[in-house]
């Protein structure tokens with residue numbers, strides 16, 4: 001995929017983008033101090049303000065031009081000054097693949113109530129609760145899904161994941177990600193993407209905060225090709241927002257935690273590592289407002305595959321078979337005639353993890369509540385519950401505005417394995433499969449539709 005052009009200046013903080021630069025995968029440039037960014041070259045002998053030049057490579061140097069991502073940072077100290085000796089630490093609820101517990105059965109259809117907020121202080125690190133893992137973090141394939149419960153800000157504490165790109169889907173509360181490349185604030189109905197290797201601190205703007213995370217071990221999320229849909233709709237590139245440069249020149253005893261090959265390590269330094277004064281490049285953190293997603297669907301009959309609602313896709317190397325698809329079910333008109341409009345019954349080679357951001361999901365009018373999760377693993381049958389089937393097969397075929405609805409799916413080609421937390425501690429609904437038990441046999445050998 002070929003990327004679009006550069007923003008050459010930061011938008012006004014009062015303009016429509018309020019401190020963010022619009023565009024997906026753009027080659028951005030931004031500076032928090034005038035003329036901090038060298039022009040015409042990356043590595044001058046001496047940088048302005050005594051800054052150090054440093055490259056952050058998000059792809060192999062030789063990745064094809066359309067995929068090649070890197071950012072040049074002009075910073076108060078090189079990153080190597082932001083680490084000292086590493087010590088391994090325990091972050092017991094944050095798991096990585098392969099994590100296959102012999103006592104946990106992942107084969108099944110599962111649904112959870114929202115994981116309750118905690119009364120104990122929990123940060124982005126201590127509040128991460130892994131639900132499933134898939135693939136292998138060491139070979140950079142697959143993913144993990146998490147619920148985060150955050151009610152405490154990180155103070156003089158920073159984090160980066162060498163393992164993964166993190167897709168954050170808030171469901172409750174508001175968070176601030178102060179990153180090396182600038183500040184991203186997110187709330188429910190928005191998402192944030194934090195690239196592999198980028199250092200950040202997470203603060204609570206409005207708590208307690210809860211949401212979902214997809215930790216992508218593989219190739220980065222990209223916009224899906226639109227095929228015959230054409231140049232517009234679904235997620236439009238200009239609605240992705242990347243922060244302008246912002247830096248901290250602050251001395252304080254600080255802890256940096258690094259996730260690396262599934263293990264966590266800490267190191268202590270005497271200053272804030274968020275010291276990038278200016279940067280240019282196309283490897284960056286960004287956010288996206290899910291309300292700007294323009295769904296396209298069937299306008300006459302039948303129910304298309306849910307891939308029609310893909311927001312972002314992370315390729316796996318096999319064309320058309322994603323490591324992860326991030327799919328959004330949002331408000332839309334249902335107009336198909338002579339059609340069973342809810343999702344059809346289904347057995348899928350891909351594994352479907354779903355979360356409810358708000359409202360009612362048409363296949364499950366009860367039980368799949370905001371903050372809740374469901375998992376329909378590889379080749380396990382699922383579909384509308386009895387109430388949804390009865391409604392969908394008898395409702396008048398008039399246009400219906402499906403209101404108050406926003407759910408998402410992390411769909412992966414790899415089977416997902418439940419963590420012991422998901423199986424034993426999280427509020428698993430023991431009776432989930434009963435939602436299909438009372439589906440009637442309607443067949444009686446006569447040809448009439450029942």
Ligand SMILES: O=C(O)Cc1cc(O)ccc1O
Nearest residue numbers: 305306343344346352363382
């Ligand atoms: O609810 C699900 O399982 C997700 C889903 C939605 C849809 O519209 C069609 C198929 C599908 O798997």
Ligand SMILES: [Fe+2]
Nearest residue numbers: 346348352376
């Ligand atoms: Fe499905």
